[in-house]
Every structure is written in structure tokens, then in C-alpha cells.
Amino acid sequence: MTETEKRAAAKIPGEDTGIEIKKSVCPVCDRGCGINAYVKDGKIIKIEGCETHPASKGLLCPRGISARGYIYKKDRVLYPLKRVGERGEGKFERISWDEAYRTIAEKLGAVKAQYGPQAVTVYSGHTKWYRTFVQRFAFSFGTPNYATESSCCFTHGYMAGKSVLGFNVGPDMKNAGVFLGWSYCPHRDPRDLKAVLGFKKNGGKLIVVDCRRTQTAEIADIFLQPVPGTDLAIILCMANILIENGWIDKEYIDKYVYGFDKFKEAASKYGKDNIEALSGVKYEDIFRACELIHGHLPMAINKFNGHHVNGFNANRALYALSAITGCYDVKGGQSPKPFAFQHMGGGFKTLDREFCEEKRPLSPLPVGGDRFPLWNWYEHEAQAISIPDSVLDGQPYETRAILGFGLNYRMWPDSQRMKKALGKLDFFADMDLFLTDTAKMADIVLPAVTTVERSDLKFYPGGYMWYPAPVIEPLGESRSDEQVVCDLAEIMDLDDPVLRSGIVPTYDHILRDLSFRVRDVSGPEPVKVADFKPWQPMQALTEGLPTPTGKIELSSSVIEEHPEWGLCSVPDYMPAFDEKEAAEYPLVLVAGARNKNRFHSRLTNHPWETAAAGEIDVQIHPDDAAELGIKDGDRVAVETRAGSIELKASVTEVSRKGSVNIYHDDPSAPVNDIIPSDRRDPYTGFPAFKSSRCRVRKAAAR
Numbered sequence: 001m002t003e004t005e006k007r008a009a010a011k012i013p014g015e016d017t018g019i020e021i022k023k024s025v026c027p028v029c030d031r032g033c034g035i036n037a038y039v040k041d042g043k044i045i046k047i048e049g050c051e052t053h054p055a056s057k058g059l060l061c062p063r064g065i066s067a068r069g070y071i072y073k074k075d076r077v078l079y080p081l082k083r084v085g086e087r088g089e090g091k092f093e094r095i096s097w098d099e100a101y102r103t104i105a106e107k108l109g110a111v112k113a114q115y116g117p118q119a120v121t122v123y124s125g126h127t128k129w130y131r132t133f134v135q136r137f138a139f140s141f142g143t144p145n146y147a148t149e150s151s152c153c154f155t156h157g158y159m160a161g162k163s164v165l166g167f168n169v170g171p172d173m174k175n176a177g178v179f180l181g182w183s184y185c186p187h188r189d190p191r192d193l194k195a196v197l198g199f200k201k202n203g204g205k206l207i208v209v210d211c212r213r214t215q216t217a218e219i220a221d222i223f224l225q226p227v228p229g230t231d232l233a234i235i236l237c238m239a240n241i242l243i244e245n246g247w248i249d250k251e252y253i254d255k256y257v258y259g260f261d262k263f264k265e266a267a268s269k270y271g272k273d274n275i276e277a278l279s280g281v282k283y284e285d286i287f288r289a290c291e292l293i294h295g296h297l298p299m300a301i302n303k304f305n306g307h308h309v310n311g312f313n314a315n316r317a318l319y320a321l322s323a324i325t326g327c328y329d330v331k332g333g334q335s336p337k338p339f340a341f342q343h344m345g346g347g348f349k350t351l352d353r354e355f356c357e358e359k360r361p362l363s364p365l366p367v368g369g370d371r372f373p374l375w376n377w378y379e380h381e382a383q384a385i386s387i388p389d390s391v392l393d394g395q396p397y398e399t400r401a402i403l404g405f406g407l408n409y410r411m412w413p414d415s416q417r418m419k420k421a422l423g424k425l426d427f428f429a430d431m432d433l434f435l436t437d438t439a440k441m442a443d444i445v446l447p448a449v450t451t452v453e454r455s456d457l458k459f460y461p462g463g464y465m466w467y468p469a470p471v472i473e474p475l476g477e478s479r480s481d482e483q484v485v486c487d488l489a490e491i492m493d494l495d496d497p498v499l500r501s502g503i504v505p506t507y508d509h510i511l512r513d514l515s516f517r518v519r520d521v522s523g524p525e526p527v528k529v530a531d532f533k534p535w536q537p538m539q540a541l542t543e544g545l546p547t548p549t550g551k552i553e554l555s556s557s558v559i560e561e562h563p564e565w566g567l568c569s570v571p572d573y574m575p576a577f578d579e580k581e582a583a584e585y586p587l588v589l590v591a592g593a594r595n596k597n598r599f600h601s602r603l604t605n606h607p608w609e610t611a612a613a614g615e616i617d618v619q620i621h622p623d624d625a626a627e628l629g630i631k632d633g634d635r636v637a638v639e640t641r642a643g644s645i646e647l648k649a650s651v652t653e654v655s656r657k658g659s660v661n662i663y664h665d666d667p668s669a670p671v672n673d674i675i676p677s678d679r680r681d682p683y684t685g686f687p688a689f690k691s692s693r694c695r696v697r698k699a700a701a702r
């Protein structure tokens with residue numbers, strides 16, 4: 001081997017080896033960690049973390065480290081496809097982009113002409129970079145039914161932020177004395193793990209509340225493990241203890257808080273007499289947590305996914321804990337993080353909301369808007385979990401066609417019902433990276449690109465912006481989602497000259513009030529823009545919050561003004577389960593926790609990650625396993641009133657006694673198939689992924 005051959009084999013960049021390092025963004029999730037892509041002959045041969053990236057600083061999680069396998073995964077869709085077999089069968093033939101565009105334009109146009117524009121839903125799935133384009137397209141087409149997977153992801157938390165504080169917030173962990181980690185497990189992500197380990201090293205106190213005994217629980221000063229779905233009762237009990245003991249900031253409350261007395265009354269119902277029976281956590285342990293909070297203020301709190309009927313209110317109540325201890329908008333507490341673009345905070349504001357709102361049809365209400373009026377009040381989009389009701393039952397009216405970008409029916413509770421809905425549509429087109437089980441249901445499949453094959457606008461904390469150049473050519477004939485939206489707007493002759501003008505002019509239109517344009521942030525690295533204004537503690541409170549009262553609303557004035565919605569203006573606990581089911585289904589099923597080697601189902605069939613993640617299993621507590629005669633490794637059936645799945649049992653104290661956990665990301669054990677779809681948070685329409693009743697039994701030998 002020559003010296004050059006040795007260097008090439010070791011993937012050392014240089015003119016002699018023909019290997020070049022190009023900076024880009026990890027394609028797997030929307031955190032946008034910086035990568036160095038080693039490119040040779042137009043192909044990425046290696047990926048590593050980029051140390052100069054302002055947000056990730058060289059760190060990559062296990063999923064990002066394996067991103068090369070994701071980009072080149074064998075089931076990438078490389079050309080536009082037309083279905084030639086039955087829906088779901090997976091038989092397609094290659095067509096041209098022209099034919100794909102023409103078919104989509106004709107089919108959507110025909111549904112609009114016959115049933116009205118609301119019969120078409122335009123849907124955005126997995127990642128978020130193109131959502132402004134997709135939403136604007138839907139509204140310009142004339143349908144109010146723009147929908148996203150955020151209908152069961154984090155929007156309920158953002159809604160809670162908007163309701164209580166007027167905007168999104170984030171924790172100032174670096175300066176906090178105590179951190180309340182709610183359903184909090186940074187051990188799956190090195191960026192977050194580094195932050196919490198640094199916090200602990202500096203003497204910060206960590207309280208973890210989680211129905212699962214995770215690695216993070218093991219490093220907590222106090223760990224509380226409630227029955228899944230009952231955590232709101234614990235937050236209210238904490239508030240009650242803090243109030244009763246005078247461990248609150250009365251002056252701050254008098255000045256900046258609206259609805260304290262109503263909230264105090266709601267919280268007063270949860271204490272020594274009932275909290276252990278409700279939540280499974282001892283009053284004394286909750287009291288100890290409150291003592292620790294009081295002794296180490298200021299307190300920062302993470303945002304969390306409360307996927308159960310009390311999810312919105314649990315998030316509201318956590319913000320209330322921050323408010324009554326005087327920790328909102330102060331150093332070491334919670335800081336305001338208004339959205340700059342889509343759901344990203346940037347310390348300045350683009351005109352992305354205005355861009356969509358100016359085209360929004362005001363009637364009819366989007367699907368789900370009548371059943372979940374608070375959702376509709378804040379979000380102005382369809383509640384996606386209601387789509388099957390619309391397709392299958394015509395409620396509140398019929399959906400006949402869907403144009404999807406990364407739609408995945410497996411994210412729906414009772415997923416087979418959504419699959420059935422896709423099968424009933426007059427027309428379904430889906431754009432995706434891979435020929436997924438959902439894409440196999442489509443009439444037309446469009447090939448998407450990953451981040452390394454496209455450019456799009458990225459926002460990072462501290463006012464950093466970036467429009468990275470593609471580092472390789474798109475694979476096959478794949479295209480960017482934004483390009484497809486702009487092309488379709490042109491081909492369908494939509495009354496939208498901005499969208500029809502193309503990607504960069506559209507971005508520049510959204511940035512028009514700011515000092516920079518796309519070209520100014522198109523260099524090799526993220527750029528700090530002059531519009532960024534760092535957070536000044538107490539500024540938001542002093543200037544008045546963007547809530548109707550201008551204050552922190554512990555009682556929602558929006559809900560107070562709409563008694564017809566039947567919602568409670570303060571966060572009050574409702575039973576997490578249907579007790580009638582308890583005898584038949586004695587255990588609680590928790591789905592939705594994240595495996596560190598997966599990002600939802602995105603790395604399914606990825607050889608490294610599948611090997612590292614291992615076989616999907618149901619985690620069951622040793623006491624429950626012993627009672628049921630189940631041993632580690634046994635095949636078991638997990639059953640709910642919605643259905644049954646079979647998988648391997650893993651006997652572990654990760655699960656609380658009385659509950660079982662199943663990761664939600666593997667088609668070999670599709671846990672969402674057995675989550676009933678009718679039990680939903682009345683404030684947001686979110687499904688109860690984390691609190692359905694189930695039973696477990698040994699499966700018959702195969």
C-alpha cells in the first residue's frame with residue numbers, strides 16, 4: 001500500500017486522498033447538530049461532530065453518529081412513484097416529476113371542485129424545516145386543514161406556555177439552584193447530559209419525577225415515581241405544600257400573577273389525605289422535594305410531554321410552580337423564549353406567522369376544531385388525531401384527499417384506524433425519504449432529500465442563523481420538500497406570487513423586517529445576526545406579558561370567557577383512567593418513551609441502530625412479573641381494549657410496579673396499535689399514550 005492509499009483508507013482529508021471535509025447539519029432529528037461530512041467522489045464516507053458549531057460544539061448523539069447509514073439506507077425513495085398494486089402492497093412504477101406533479105394537481109383540484117377545499121388535508125410529518133411553506137400552501141389552496149404530527153408531540157406544552165405566559169419558555173439551568181426534571185431523561189442525548197452533569201458538579205440539586213426509573217433518576221437528589229398519568233396531582237400537591245408553608249414569593253405574585261386565589265383553591269384539594277392513593281407517591285417524599293426547592297431557589301423546570309388526559313394542565317401547573325416561587329423571568333428560573341421561526345426561539349422575530357395567517361381560510365373550522373376549541377383558539381390548524389373521524393365517519397365533515405409530507409400512520413393511537421382511513425381516501429400523495437408502510441398506501445410517492453442534500457434555514461440559540469449549502473448531490477431524482485411546495489403552487493396556479501417565486505425569495509419575504517437575508521447567512525458556518533437581543537431578566541414581566549391580562553395567568557382568562565367550552569380555567573386534576581376497566585386491565589401501559597438508538601421509527605431497519613437498540617420488549621416490574629409467572633425473555637401478549645401485540649418481556653425495575661413500558665418506535669411491536677384513540681385530553685385533543693389500561697399474559701408457544 002502506498003502512503004496515499006494508507007491515508008485514503010484512514011479517511012484522512014487532503015488533495016492526495018481526494019477527501020474533503022464539508023460542514024452540514026445532522027439529518028436525523030430537528031435539533032440540527034453540526035457535522036463534518038467527509039466527502040470523496042460525491043459520496044459521504046464519514047461523519048463526525050463539528051466542534052465549531054455554536055450549538056452542538058462537536059457532540060453527536062448515537063443516532064447522529066450513524067447518520068451516514070441513514071442517508072444511504074437501502075429503502076430510500078429515489079424517484080417519483082405511481083402505485084400500480086393495491087394500497088399497502090408496495091407495488092409502484094417509476095414516473096417523471098412532471099407526471100407526479102400533474103397527477104397531484106388534477107386530483108386535488110377535482111376533490112376541491114366536487115367537495116370544497118376543506119375536503120383536502122395538507123399534512124406535515126416528521127421534521128419541521130418546511131412547515132411554514134406547507135401551511136402557506138394549504139391556506140393558499142383554500143383549505144383550513146393544515147395538520148402536523150405535533151398534534152401528538154409537543155404542541156400541548158407550547159399551548160400551556162401560551163396560556164399561562166403568552167409564549168414558549170425554557171429553563172436557565174446554568175444559573176439555577178434546583179432543577180425540577182419532569183419526565184426528564186437527558187441520558188439519551190450528550191448535549192443535554194453534559195448540561196445536567198455540569199449543573200450537578202456546580203452543586204445544583206436535581207429532583208426527577210418520572211414513572212420510569214431511568215439512568216437520570218439514579219443521579220437525582222430526590223426521585224419520585226408516580227403512577228403514570230397522575231403527575232398533575234403531584235404538582236398541585238407541591239403547590240399546596242409551598243403555599244401552606246409560606247414558601248412562595250407573595251410580592252411577586254401580587255405584582256405579576258393573575259388568578260392566584262383560584263389556583264390556590266384547586267391546589268388545596270391535594271395533600272396528605274389523598275395524594276398517595278391518587279399518585280402512588282408518599283406525601284412525605286413530596287414534602288421533602290418542596291423543602292429542597294425552598295432551600296435552593298431559584299428553580300428551573302424542563303418542558304415535558306404529558307401524553308395523557310391531564311397533559312396540558314400538568315404543563316400549566318408546572319409553570320404555576322415557577323410563578324408562585326417567583327422564578328419566571330429571573331436568572332436561574334424560566335426564561336421567555338418567543339418563537340422566531342416555526343417552533344424555534346431566536347431572540348428576534350420573523351414574519352412566518354403573519355405569512356401563514358394572511359391566507360388562512362376562516363371557515364369552516366379545521367377538523368377537530370369543534371371538539372377541541374382551545375386547540376383551535378391557539379393553533380389555527382387541524383387536530384391531526386381527529387383525521388380518521390373525518391375520513392371514516394364524516395365528522396365534522398368529509399376529508400377525501402391528503403397531500404402528505406412525511407406522514408406516518410403509526411404515530412396515531414389505534415394506528416390501524418388511521419391506516420384504514422388512508423385506504424378510504426379518493427387520493428393520497430406522500431413525500432418521504434423511505435418507502436415506509438405509510439408511503440405504500442399512497443397513490444403517488446415523491447422522493448425527499450436529507451439535510452446534506454439541500455439547504456434550508458436553521459436557527460440556533462444565541463441568535464445564530466445558517467443556510468448551509470448541500471454537501472452532496474441529491475440521491476436519484478430526490479428533491480427538497482420546499483422545492484416541491486413551490487413547484488406545486490406554480491403548477492396549480494395558486495394565487496400566491498410569493499410561494500411561486502421559489503424557496504429563497506420566500507424566505508427573504510419572511511425575513512423582510514430583519515437586517516439580514518438568506519445570502520448573508522449562507523456561508524460555511526452559522527452566523528450570529530445583529531437582530532438578536534439577549535434575554536434581560538424581568539423585562540418581559542415589566543413590559544407586560546402577551547396574555548390577555550398582561551400577567552402570568554394561573555387561571556386562564558381565555559377559558560374564563562368561554563364557559564361553553566366546559567373547560568376548567570385553572571389546572572385541576574381529572575381521573576387519569578377509566579376505573580371501570582381496572583378489573584379487566586389491571587396494569588398501566590406507558591408508550592412513547594424514547595430509546596437512545598432511535599428517533600421515533602426513523603432508524604428502523606438501520607443496521608447499526610437496530611443492533612444497538614436490540615429487540616423491542618415490554619419492560620415489566622419484577623413483582624408484577626412474578627405474580628404473572630413471567631420470566632425475563634418470555635414471549636408475552638400485551639392487551640388493551642383496542643387490541644393485542646406480542647413481544648419479549650424484560651423484567652426490570654425501570655417500570656413502576658403496576659405499569660409496563662414499551663418503546664413506540666418499532667413496527668415489529670407496534671404499541672400505538674393498541675392505544676385506544678377515544679381517550680383524549682379535552683384541552684388539546686392529545687391521546688393518552690402514557691396512561692392506557694392493559695393486561696399482560698404469557699403468550700402461547702410458537
Ligand code: SF4
Nearest residue numbers: 026028029033061064
Ligand atoms: S439525531 Fe442526535 S446528533 Fe442528530 S440532530 Fe438530533 S440530537 Fe443532534
